Amino acid sequence: MSAHQELIKTFYTAFQNLDYETMKACYHPDAYFRDEAFELNGIEPGAMWHMLCERADGMTIDFSVTEKNGQVTAHWEPKYNFSQTGRFVHNIIDAEFEFKDGKIIKHIDRFNFWRWSRQALGLPGLLLGWTPLLRKKVSQMAMGNLKAFMAKNY
Template identity: 55%
Template sequence: MNTNEKLILTFYEAFKVKDFKTMGDCYHPEATFKDEAFDLKGKEIPAMWRMLCGVGASTIVEFSGVEADENTGKAHWEAWYTFSQSGNKVHNIIDATFTFKDGKIMTHRDKFSFYRWSSQSLGMIGKLLGWTPFLKKQVRERAMGNLKKFIAKHPEYQ
């Protein structure tokens, strides 16, 4: 097992136990993160994980398929949680890709079906509008707004 595979394993093992500090420490200071809801850089990334670990106390995370070489890596992970806005149960299935710099994660991309996620998390609205750019834009704006409020309360991420 190489050092980048160990880094990915460290990240997901920390995620399983909501250790947001260790998760954040896995990222390079100039890292970027992107998924269906967030497009982040630098300190925003550990702030997001801290925020999500705080609201998702009952989240269950499982991961598999960790592979990496000296430049790139990937993993498959799944999360089961209750979406805080609706109270709906969600099972999200995600494929992650990574690049590395100086022994840290430099880029992290999580890909999942926005339609499947929104159908579960938002119920009927997600089923009807989950395929539209309109709903995706609304979800992104709300997620980023929540993160900005969180960062404003936690100066260590500013």
């Protein structure tokens, strides 16, 4: 297993254990993270994982890490109760990584937002989860939650 694969395995194992300090330590200081709700830089990705670990409600995570032609990817499936609604979510996520100085410099998570929104939000997600309007609203709420969390904890 390459050092990069080992780093990603460490990252997701830490997430399974809600160990946000180890997760944060996996990122380069100039890291970039993007998914369907967040676009983050610097210390923000680590702060996001910190927030998510503290809010995890009965979460479990299964993951696998692969490397092909030097490109490390992960497939991970968190199962949790969404904190805003209490609804059960089983998300299916594919992640791509780039590295610098032995740390994650770029992390992109991709998942089906409509599938997620149907689970997390119920009827509004079913009816509007495919629209840019709901995606933007969820992103704004997520970023607002992160900014408030960072103001309190960082």
